[in-house]
Structures are given as structure tokens and as C-alpha cells.
Amino acid sequence: MSIPATRIEHDLLGDRAVPADAYYGVHTLRAIENFPITGTPISSYPELVAALASVKQAAVVANRGLDLVSDEHAKAIITACEKIRQGGFHAHFVVDVIQGGAGTSTNMNANEVITNIALEELGYARGSYKILHPNEQVNLSQSTNDVYPTALRIAAYQGILRLVSAMEVLKTSFHNKALEFKDVLKMGRTQLQDAVPMTLGQEFSTYAVMIDEDQERLREAAKLMCEINLGATAIGTGINTHPDYARLACQALQDITGIPVSTSPNLIEATQDVGSFVQLSGVLKRVAVKLSKMCNDLRLLSSGPRAGFGEINLPAVQAGSSIMPGKVNPVIPEVVNQIAFEVIGNDVTISFAAEAGQLQLNAFEPIIAHSLFKSVSHLSNGCMVLAERCVDGITANHERLRDIVENSIGIVTALNPYIGYSAATEVAQQALLSGKSVYSLVLEKKLLTEAQLKEILQPQRLTMPRQVEIGETLITK
Template sequence: MSQTTERIEHDLLGDRSLPADSYYGVHTLRAVENFPITGTPISIYPELVRALAAIKQAAAQTNSELGLLDRERADVIIRACEEIRAGALHEHFVVDVIQGGAGTSTNMNANEVIANRALELLGHRKGDYARLHPNEHVNMSQSTNDVYPTALKLAGYVGIFGLIEAMEVLRAAFHDKAVQFADVLKMGRTQLQDAVPMTVGQEFSTYVVMLGEDIDRLKEAVLLIREINLGATAIGTGINAHPDYAALVCRHLAEITGIPVLTAPNLVEATQDCGSFVQLSGVLKRVAVKLSKVCNDLRLLSSGPRAGFGEINLPPMQAGSSIMPGKVNPVIPEVVNQIAYEVIGNDVTISFAAEAGQLQLNAFEPIIAHSLFKSATHLRAGCLTLAERCVTGITVNREFLRKSVENSIGLVTALNPYIGYANATEIAQEALFGGHSVYALVLNKGLMTKDQLDQILKPEVLTQPRAMVALR
């Protein structure tokens, strides 16, 4: 390789050559070689890259105001960070999402990319660190141990609100169906056995409420990750940082990101504690568990089309079998179920990683970050997919459901106040063992007239608390 196509950089382990036009440097190169784990670079999470750039921008602005960094260097660092926040250079954030070193490789990657872009803006070649250095200037007043967790919180904050928006879309889709099916009578079930009548609208309205509750819980949990430890530097004592740095950099970071971040009251505690990530992951697990339960319901209610429940119809999305012609499977609920299983597993990973922290630092925040971001990102995609490719297209089999109510043993519970417990028990026995319709048996025995039965079988009578209907 000619001298014009490579450059040499030096670190404590020695010299290494890099492509001359590479924005990352020797520390990133070693990390890429050391951690060939997932093959997935940190750039898969653009909000994390933007968060890192926002932190470096706030730091440069703060250090300049405190007289620690000259205006020329501060300006080009800020310009480079603004470009990255706008989406540039993300492909140069190449270290693996799972890495040793408590996130040091991610921080070094950011420092080097920003430094080399800043050098370009100054008119110097990449790697000319005597002019502007990744650690001495871009990383001034910082440590990985306050930069990395702060970046995770910023990215997590944005990601959670992205998930909340998707959940609102799904919630609205279920609400529309609850309204559409408000008058469709069906049998409710407990332990998969007939219980008492309800409407399909009531059934779908529960999903609206469940999603609303989880949205509220996410909004509560995300408040915890507004508290940052930027200014803590190595372990929380603030070594190598100006006394005014923590407060000022927090204010600038809030202005840059629009996120109302707060400096933790005890930076030593905040540097080692991953409790907010555990809390947030627990709420994501709650969302996943409940969303999976909803998908279980949709698959069960749509089972068939001839030999299952057959109460609702999910929109057909694709052929369901390579051997069974005409088979269509509930593929959208199935994929959301699998996302839920992944999120539950991610929560276990986050719990173990948070517990494994020792003394003044948790070295396992990279796997916490990867697991947390996967959970939020995949749940968001799952909610949107479920809403757009499943829920909005659901139809209901009205007549089938009406007949199932009339034939159900559970109907006798609704008729008990009118025909008496003894008669209701007798009707239930005959219907169950003789295969007869409850509706027909009541008519045949003269216990009620057709008009009286039809009056009681109205959804508004059967499906909510009210005084007994006065029969004509």
C-alpha cells in the first residue's frame, strides 16, 4: 500500500496502519479486531450515534466557555458533531454492539470520527492529532464512564417515545374495532369454557385499556433515565473536570437534544448504578407479555376456518403452507409473539448484567444497551406491523357468534333470574347431553316466549349490569 493510501497511528500497544481516508483511528481498529462478536456495528442504533455526538458537542461548548478549549477547535468539533447528528458519517461507527471495556471502544470510536472530521474542517489531514486530538480535545473533561451511560439514556429516551407512538397507533386500531363490533354478541370464556355473553366490542376494548396502561407505565419509567452522570468522569468524583462543568454541560445537552436531562445528585452512585435500565426493561417486559397475550387471543379466536373457534377473521397476508393448498396462517400475531419472547429474554440479560457490576463501575453496559435497544426497536416495529397488517383488517362472523350464544350452556346464567335456578339447571343438562339449543329448549318448554327471549338476548341487556328486564 502506497504512502498516499495509508496512515500510521500509534497507541500504547504500538503502531498500526489504517486507510488514509478512514475517519476512525487505531483504538477503533483494535476494537474491531478484538470483538468480532455479532457482526453488527453500533451504527445500527442511529439514536446512540446521535447521542454520542450531542454529548461531545455539549462538552466542547462547555469546555470553551470555561476557557479550557480554544474557540477554533471547539467550533470545528461542534460542526462535526452537528453533521453526525444530522446523519452523516454513521457508517464509520464500526465497533461491535457487544464489546468488552464498559463501552470504551464506543467512546473511542466517537472521539476518533469527530476528531478526524474536525481536522478536515480545519484543513488538515486525518490523523494529524497534534492539531486536534481525539482524547485531549474531543474527550476533554470526560470519561467513557460518564459519556457512555449518558448516551444510552439519551438514545433510550428517544427510543421509548418512538415505541409509545407505535403503541398509540395500535391502541387506536383496537379502539376502532371495539367501536365497530360494539353490537356483536358472543360468548365470553373462562378457562376456555363457555362463561356468559359479552360483545366483541367489549373484548377488543380490553386491549385498548391494556395498551393505555402500558403507555402510562413507560412514561413513568422513562423519567428515570433523564438523570445522567455526565461530569462524573472516571468514577463519579469529577477528576479532571472543572467544578462548574457538570452543571453547565447538562444545561447545554438539554438545549441540544430537547431532552430535559438532570445531573444526578450523587455522581459516584450514578456511575455504578444501572437500576433505571432494569426498571425500564421490566416495563418493556410487561408490554411484551401483555402484547403476546393479545396475539394469543387473536390466533385462538381466528382459528379454523372450519375446525376452530372461527369467531373473527384475520386479513390473509401470505400462503401458509408449501404442502397444504389454501392454508393461511396468522403470521402477523406469530411474529409479534416471537418479539415478546425475545424481549423477555433481553430482560433476563439486563438483570444479570446490572447485578454483575462491581464497585464503582458496571463493565457490562454494552450488553444492557444492546438488549434494551433491541427490545424497544423490535416492540415498536411489532406494534406498527400488528396494527397495519392485522388489526385494521379484522372482520367478525356475526351470525355464527349469535348462534353460538343461543346454543351455549352459558346462556342459562342470563336466563336464571327469569326461569328460576331449577329450570335453568334442567335446561343446561338437556342442552349439554342432548345436543339441543338452549334457546329452542326454553321455547319448547314454554318457559318464555320468543319475544321475551329476544328481548333478553339484546347485547345491551346481556353484557352490562342492569335491573332485570320487565318481560311483556
Template sequence: MKTEYRTEHDLLGDRQIPAEVYYGVHTLRALENFPVTGTNISIYPDLIRALAQIKQAAARANQELGLLDDKRADAIVAACKEIQAGKLHDQFVVDVIQGGAGTSTNMNANEVVANRALEILGHRRGDYHELHPNEHVNMGQSTNDVYPTALKLATYVGIFRLVEAMAYLRRAFERKAEEFRDVLKMGRTQLQDAVPMTLGQEFSTYAVMLGEDEERLKEAALLIREINLGATAIGTGINAHPDYTALVCRLLAEVSGVPVITSPNLVEATQDCGSFVQLSGVLKRVAVKLSKTCNDLRLLSSGPRAGLGEINLPPRQAGSSIMPGKVNPVIPEVVNQIAFEVIGNDMTVTFAAEAGQLQLNAFEPIIAHSLFKSVTHLRQGCTILADHCVEGITANRERLRAIVENSIGVVTALNPYIGYAHATEVAQAALSSGRSVYELVLEMKLMTKKELDGVLQPEVLTRPHPLPKQHAGA
């Protein structure tokens, strides 16, 4: 079939636009200029919804201020509501990485909203003399306040989705901590035997680490909700009504459900990316601690016979094309890789924020892309780790108990009962003979079996408890 076109004009001249698309000439230029990743901005639906929420709030604000007539305002709002409901996202086609400080993204939104609003009014796409992308949809706005505001709305929503996923994973670890509360094992420092603990205590630390970072993310969200909408070009509010800034902020909070507040200094807010740096740093913190947890899970499950073999991860797939029966810790491995990506994204955000000059940071598109990837992938990683790994972990209880009884480190727990000199003698004998501390203590008649078994209990070995009087304070 023959493709039909419409003609649109910009400062560089006329261009033919496919008649069926909702975007216009500015978006077309961006498609030609930025064939970078092959991934368009619609991959981030929260960003598209945020752009539509901003355009809706701006239309209503300008309508209330008497700057935009009811007919056009209602059509713009209707188009924006459709986009928020998930329609026309395929028309947001500019690349996630682009020059121009996000201008191409803003213009893509202006054109899609304008052309859908024209249809609602009974006009053809491209009839901009009836309703214009810049003059009406973008009224009182600039890319320099729209784009960072949209980024903040989208990341705010993403933060709390991530917090929910982290809480989901935390609860999975808490259940395992309860299940393993009586499973005695050896703790390790620097990969060397330390003192006894329970497997439940070990798993509870993973839950606590997640809980701490849930709170840090909520703190970062408080900074993210401060916006510069109304700043227009550089923060002076040029071409906006004096009452527009406060009004559009209130309306945007109503439309989006995000408790946004206007920055006290719009010039500063337009050029400063500090809140994005702060958030990225917290995401890196989450990634680092999550990766450490996955390192532990891989190490504790190593084997099944030549490694630690203390726990079993649920088998997810065959692990080798050449070694029959091999099963790998693929779920912790994929979460490790997500963490590596997030750490790299943080470096990208750092450089991009530092590279801003004077009254604007031109590199917010790569900040947006980096933050969205980090938030999204961490969220998915937490859910995958909970469902496909943590929930199915089992403990090798007999092996763990045998390791404790055979470990030299257990003499530390016996020190208050048999004294430091005898404890040292037992440790040396165990090292030289290869025999267990348990059997040597009995053979040397330092404790009875009942006394020794009484000490080698989780409630004695793994938490503070009253010491025997004859050795207390020794």
C-alpha cells in the same frame, strides 16, 4: 488500487490505519478484539446521534469555561452537527457487544469527531497534535459518564417512539371495538363457555391494556433522563472543571431536546443500572401483554372450520408448501416472537446489571444492545400488527350469534328471569340432548319468544341492567 495508510500510536505501539477512514487506532484495536456479532454500533443511529450531542455539549461547556479554544471548539461542534445530521455513521464500526464498559464506543466517537474536525480546520486525518481525540474531544469526560449518558439519551427518544407506535395500535383496536360494539358472542374462562359479551368489549380490552402500558413507559422515561455526565471516571468528577457538570447538563438538554437532569449523587449514578432494569421490566410487561393479545387473535381466528372461527384475520401470504389454500396467522406469530425476544432481553439486562462491581458496571454494552433491540422491535411489531392485521379483521357475526344461542353459558343470563331451578333444568336438558338453550326455553314455555329475544340483546347480556322484580335479589 493500492490502499494508502497513516500511522497512529497508542500505548501498545504503532498501527497502520487506512487513510480514508475517520476512526483511529483505538477503534482498530476494538475491531480486532471484538468480532462478536458482525453488527456494529451504527445499527443504532439514536446512539450515534447521542454520542455526537454529548461531544458537542462538552466542547461548548469547556469553551465557555476557558479550557478549549474557540477554533478547536467550533470545529468539534461542526463535526458533531454533521454526525447528528446522519453523516459519517458508517465510521462507527465497533461491535455492539464489546469489553471495556463501552470504552471502544466512546473512543470510536472521539476519533471520528476529531478527524472530521481536523478536516474542517484544514488538516489531515491523524494530525492529532492539532486536535486530539482524548485531550480535546474527550476533555472533561470519561467513557464511564459518556456511555451511560448516551444510552439514556438514545433510549429516551426510543421510548417515546414506542409510545407513539403503541398509541397507533391502540387506536386500531379502538376502531374495531366500535365496529364490533353490537356483535354478541360468548366469553370464555379457562377455555370454557362463560357468559355473553360483545366482540367490541373483547377488542376494547386490548386497547385498554396498551393504554396502560403507554403510561408505564412514560413513567420509566422519567428515570432515564437522570444522567451522570460530569462524573468522569467513578463519580468524583476528577479532571473536570468545578462548574462543568451543571453547565454541560444544561447545554446537553438544549442540544438534544431531552430534559436531562444531573443525578444528585454521581458516584451512585456511575455504578447503578437501576433505571435500565426498570425500563427493561416495563418493556417486558408490554411484550407479555402484547403477546397475550396475539394469542387471543390466533385462537379466535382458528379454523376456518375446525377451530373457533369467530373472527377472520386478513390473509397475508400462502400458509403451506404442501397444504393448498392454507392461510396462517403470520402477523400475530411474528409479534409473539418479538415478545419472546424482549422477555429474554430483560433477563440479559437483569444479569448484566447485577454483575456490576464496585464503582462501575462493565456490562452496559449488552444492556444497551438488549434495550435498543427491545424498543425497536416492539415499535415495529406494534405498527405491523396494526397495519397488517388489526385494521383488516372481520367478524363472523352469524356464527357468533349461533354460538351464543347454543351455549349452555347463556342460562346464567336467563337465571333472573326463569329462576335457578328452571335454569338448571334447561342447562341439563341442553347438555344431554345437544339442543340449544334458546329452543328449550321456548319449548318449556318458560319465556315467550319476544321476552327471550329481548333478553338476548347485547345491552342486556353484556352489562348491568335492572332485574325482574320477582327474581331480583334471588
């Protein structure tokens, strides 16, 4: 059995053998050993890896402009960062997403991978740190404490836009169903009891509006991600940076990412305050809660097929039982419900992590990042799945809906302006006691004719404000 080739690297704890083919180095190796927590490496969040490369590229552009790094080294580092941003070398970002050290292991993983790619660009072997060093050149003018939170904000901003786009797909699906069902009459319900008539289109249109509102809240949260602390270094004082570095690095980052980032006016505050992440998490929880409510409605409205509401049909996407033949379950809404539960739990985690910050730094940004990125990613996927594999294929059970309206006690509310409150109350009571429908009792008592009932029960009369003029009152004595 052959022994894998290694190279020797050194840090303050001593020498270690690093796999020869690895682009990461000794700091990353120790992090792999120290944090076998989730089994999920930071490469699982490609937007974060790309954001780290963007921050490093912006830093070297600023440092080159200030004559702090040679043009040869800067070009090699920029090339390395661009390759990572384009999707290369992500497999070498291997540290666990949950780690101690406030993200230092993530920052060093990036420094080492970028350095070794750049060394190869310069014609040297990986690990030739006397030529180009992870801390001396790639991390120049930086600290984990400004690199990591800036990268998190860049990645979060891009994730928010992706989520907003996924929500747009779902909103469009609900809107299209609202148009399709605009003339389908049904009973509305409050507290699961019959209320008054509405259309199935109105019911579905509310879901589109709810999503639209949350998209706007997410866009507001995205703006908070644009204020960065790059240039703060350790605690916000900017120690070891040129006076012009923060401005130049911010401009470079804006050029690289296309995101309108700006430097925080108080870098000490910005380095310790994670309030923007708490705000974003709260919005994500809001999205999750409302999506879950929609899915609860879809499951309830489609319940049956014989013993439930049975008002709509969800598309069958898989067999529902290993023992009950023919059973089909609402599995797509169910999976979105579970995403919502996770997001709500993630919000609790983020709240605790934000509260636990001390003095000039919050050491718990790794768990904040992990929780945020899970929420954004899973919500995005959930919206797409719900739209494409559920909402787009929903059909209405027209006869069932009509029967419920005609047999509902709640329909008497619509008749109240025409037959009077006392007569309507009497009809409602008799309907409950006898089991007869309101529709049949009104005809039996000759309060209205069948033609008049059909006229009154038209969707446009029942489902929107409409004054009943005295002259058109249909009361029959």
C-alpha cells in the same frame, strides 16, 4: 492488485496502519479486531450514535465556556457533532455492540470520528492529532464512564417515545375495531370454557386499555432516563473537571436534545447503578407479555376456518403452506409473539448484567444497551406491523358468533333472573345431555316466548350491569 492506502496512528500498544479513508482511528481498529462478536456495529442504533454526538457537543460547549478549549477547535468539534446528529458519518461507527471495556471502544470510536471530521473542517488531513486530538480536546473533561451511560439514557429516552408512538397507532386500531364491533354479540370464555355473553367490541376495547396502561408505564420509565452522570468522569468524583463543568454540560445537553436531563445528586452512585435500565427493561417485558397475550387471543379467535373458533377473520397476507393448498396462517400475530419471547429473554440478560456490576462501575453496559435497544426497536416495529397488517383488516363472522351464543350452555346464566336458578340448572343439564341448544329448550319448555328470548338476548341487556325489576320478570309458569 493495488495496496489500500493507509495512515499510521499510535497508541500505548504501538503503531498501526489505519485505512486512509477511515474517520475512525487506531483505538477503533483494535476494537474491530478484538470484538468480532455479533457482526452488528453500533451504527445499527442510529439513536445511540446521535446521542454520543450530542454528549460530545455538550461537553465541548461547556469546555469552551470555561475557556478550556479554543473557540476555533470548539467550532470545528461542534460542526462535526452536528453532522453526525443529522445522520452523516454513521458508517464509521463500526465497533461491535457487544464489547469488553464498559463501552470504552464506543467512546473512542466517537472521539476519533468526531476528531477527524473536525480536522477536515479546520483544513487538515485525518489523523493530524497534533492539531486536534481525540483524547485531549474531544474527550476533555470526560470519561467513558460518564459519556457512555449518558448517551445510553438519551438514546433510550428517544426510543421510548418512538415506542409510545407506535403503541398509540396500535391502540387506535383496537379502539376503532371496538367501535365497529360494539353491537356484535358473542360468548365470553374463562379457562377456554363458555362463560357469559359479551360483545366483540368489549373484547377489543380491553386491548386498547391494556396498551394505554403500558404507555403510561413507559412514560414513567422515560423520566428515569433523564437523570444523568455527565461530569462524573471515572467513578463519580469528577476528577479532571472544572467545578462548573457538570452543570454547564448538563444545560448544554438539554439545549441540544430538548430532553429535560438533570445531573444526578450523587455521581458516584449514578456511575455504578444501572437500576433505571433494569426498571425500563421490566416495563418492556410487561409490554411484550401483554402484546403476546393479545396475539394469542387473535390467533385463537381466528382459528379455523372450519375446525376452530372462527369468530373473526384476520387479513390474509401470504400463502400459509407449501403443501396444503388454500391454507392461510396468522403470521402477523406469530411474529409479534416471537418479538415478545425475545424481549423477555433480553430482560433476563439485562438482569444478569446489572447484578454483575462490581464496586464503582458496571462493566456490562454494552450488553444492557444492546438488549434494551433491540427490545425497544422490535416492539416498535411489531406494534406498527400488528396494527397496519392485521388489526385494521380484522372482520367479524357475525352468524358464527350468534350461533355460538344461542347454542352455548353459558347463555343460561343470562336467563337465570327470568326463569330462576333451578329451571336454569335443569335446562343447562338437559342441553349438555341432549345436544339441544339452551335457546330451543327454553322454547320447548315454554319458559319464555321467542319474543321474550330475543328481548333478553339483546346486547345491551347481556353485556352490562342491569337490575331486573320484579315487575318486568318474564317468568312463565
